[in-house]
Amino acid sequence: MYKCYLKKVLEWLLGNKDNPFEYTHHAILLVGTVLYIYAAIANYYLELAGIYSIYFQLVLALLIFVIWYLSRWRNQFKKMRIAFITIIILVSIPANWIGNGGSNGPTYFVDLGLLIYISVSFKDLGIYRRLGQFFCIIIPIPLILFEKEYPDIIFQYATETQKQIDLTITFIIIGLFLIVMMESLSTRFKLERNKAEQLSKKLRNLSEKDSLTGLYNRRILDKQYSLWKTQDRIFSFALLDLDHFKKQNDQWGHNYGDDILRTFSSLLKDVAINNKGFAIRLGGEEFVLLLPLSADGSYQIIRQAADTFSKTPLLHGPVTFSAGVAQSTPNDNQSELLKRADNLMYQAKNKGRNCICK
Numbered sequence: 001m002y003k004c005y006l007k008k009v010l011e012w013l014l015g016n017k018d019n020p021f022e023y024t025h026h027a028i029l030l031v032g033t034v035l036y037i038y039a040a041i042a043n044y045y046l047e048l049a050g051i052y053s054i055y056f057q058l059v060l061a062l063l064i065f066v067i068w069y070l071s072r073w074r075n076q077f078k079k080m081r082i083a084f085i086t087i088i089i090l091v092s093i094p095a096n097w098i099g100n101g102g103s104n105g106p107t108y109f110v111d112l113g114l115l116i117y118i119s120v121s122f123k124d125l126g127i128y129r130r131l132g133q134f135f136c137i138i139i140p141i142p143l144i145l146f147e148k149e150y151p152d153i154i155f156q157y158a159t160e161t162q163k164q165i166d167l168t169i170t171f172i173i174i175g176l177f178l179i180v181m182m183e184s185l186s187t188r189f190k191l192e193r194n195k196a197e198q199l200s201k202k203l204r205n206l207s208e209k210d211s212l213t214g215l216y217n218r219r220i221l222d223k224q225y226s227l228w229k230t231q232d233r234i235f236s237f238a239l240l241d242l243d244h245f246k247k248q249n250d251q252w253g254h255n256y257g258d259d260i261l262r263t264f265s266s267l268l269k270d271v272a273i274n275n276k277g278f279a280i281r282l283g284g285e286e287f288v289l290l291l292p293l294s295a296d297g298s299y300q301i302i303r304q305a306a307d308t309f310s311k312t313p314l315l316h317g318p319v320t321f322s323a324g325v326a327q328s329t330p331n332d333n334q335s336e337l338l339k340r341a342d343n344l345m346y347q348a349k350n351k352g353r354n355c356i357c358k
């Protein structure tokens, strides 16, 4: 209950978790706003900075909050990301440098954190990403030159302890920030990997399965035949063909014909699964059962399937099929085996259909 409530609040503040970069970016903006307000209050009460510095921090807090609002609620995520890093690089980092001990202070950590943030989460921003990286890398140079020219403007720590505290706190904040960044990166990586896996599964299905019946297509027949052949296994190849299927189509329509094909396929699928074999649609109303059994064994199985199918209630009466069953021999190849099964199937047709020959 409490977790659910927290999740809803976070979603309201940060957006959808399935979009981890957006989610993290909004979190950074809100944390940035709070940190600037906190820094302003701490500076005011501990008298660590002058009043203009405090106003400056409050204005920055307000600016970052407005950026969060426009990004989260006005669909300006992309623009606001650019606005945010522009402000951080051109305003916040120089101000931090001047207000926090210059080259003795913690601004290097902030700059490095920002460089990693831009590199990781700005992959879709092309030139802006490169510009951001460039400025992050070179910005210490003008700041050091400025410090050399105007050393009095740089705020220096009153004591060594003050400096150590500032460095440590900033280090911890940037460290935590990097952890959040890496988490969001790995979440995104996981989401994309899942998507890729689903897509490749779909593609595999599309390339191996017939879309109407869900049975395997010829590709699997070739693959499985070669495998069993190299393993020297006993197996049979049954060619099955629906009887007078054209008549069904002509009389009751193509959709009804499709229904028959699906019903027949579902029966063949069960037969294949129960016998550790493969049910394949060769095309049209022609099917193959590849079974790891002798011709006699396969014949028995297919005979039972024929009985079941002839009793299957179809809307416009029973439909039968004819089949030819040929067992693979050490000397034949796939096309010879198919040819033998084909001849046997035509024998079955010639015998008046609803017949299985082996």
Ligand SMILES: Nc1nc2c(ncn2[C@@H]2O[C@H](COP(=O)(O)OP(=O)(O)OP(=O)(O)O)[C@@H](O)[C@H]2O)c(=O)[nH]1
Pocket (backbone or CB within 6 Å): 212, 241, 242, 243, 244, 245, 246, 247, 249, 253, 254, 255, 256, 257, 258, 261, 283, 284, 285, 349, 353
């Ligand atoms: N509904 C439907 N019909 C198909 C599909 N593929 C092929 N057909 C039809 O299947 C029929 C096959 O007819 P024929 O090869 O003449 O064979 P048959 O009528 O079954 O006759 P016999 O095999 O001699 O018993 C044709 O009318 C094709 O249009 C399909 O995916 N869906």
